[in-house]
Amino acid sequence: MRWDEIGNEACSVARTVGVIGDRWTLLILRDCFLGVRRFDDFQARLGVTRHVLADRLKKLVEEGILAKVKYEDRPPRYDYRLTDDGRALHPVIMAIVHWGDTHRVTKKGRPLLHTHKTCGHVFDPVMTCSHCAEPLTARAVEVRPGPGAAA
């Protein structure tokens, strides 16, 4: 399989990975959620080559994850902002952060702390069941083919 075909797979993981399953793309998204918007800021923070950054941003725009917005007319300047589809990726980034925070800790502790504005407390993200609201564990989840399953 090649990467330009992965969007056609039946699996939702494959289709999502086709959009965000690139090392740099995930780091770009992390920075987007931290408020980074401009080309040179991404480049300086990530240390990615400008070449690759331009390519990834273009793909994210094509996929509707980021929007290129003109923020100045003369000279024309654009920045990249999360769309609603892009913001919907927040749980993915939170899940990734949390795994790093709990399974790849350094002696110094966590690099970032998350505060929930709604309740005002520092928190960890917890994956729960939309029906009973209990925290999910891998073993408590059963997977069955759905209507869109492959033949």
Add this chain to the structure above:
Amino acid sequence: MRWDEIGNEACSVARTVGVIGDRWTLLILRDCFLGVRRFDDFQARLGVTRHVLADRLKKLVEEGILAKVKYEDRPPRYDYRLTDDGRALHPVIMAIVHWGDTHRVTKKGRPLLHTHKTCGHVFDPVMTCSHCAEPLTARAVEVRPGPGAAA
């Protein structure tokens, strides 16, 4: 920045991405959670080259995400199983699946349905706050430097 240096970054996203932030690696993990254990099964399901598959499995074992377990003595045969650290990645995969299910749907519907054994219902994963148990939104989360923040 090159990939062999990313594990030293202060950011938890970077450290996690250094472990699982590869296209094939995420698909391998998806299959692990679906119960796939053997080299040839991964290869057939993913369509990845054997070369790359061997490399990714080796890295996952080195990282402690998978364990290589002998399941037959003569001839010696091994399979790959999730460790506890690996199972802790379940929320990441669930978040990815859910984004695909909701933002990259096909007319046919979802390829897989998830049932929560605890409550017996088909569900969606919901990211919630460990403190107040409310569902999280990107805008309700405030990020501040923690003890392990970079200088």
Add this chain to the structure above:
DNA sequence: CACTTGAGTTCCAAAACAGAACTCACATAG
């Protein structure tokens, strides 16, 4: 003995990447 299975290795050409320099449009300073 010929064939199959599981789990990889080896080889080569094609694609992606890192690093650095270069472009372009405009703004500001001297």
Add this chain to the structure above:
DNA sequence: CTATGTGAGTTCTGTTTTGGAACTCAAGTG
């Protein structure tokens, strides 16, 4: 009006990483 700076890329070159296919090895099967 030349010199410098800024934001947002593009181009160039040499190194890595892939994709695809074939090959190996150890053991079991007909």
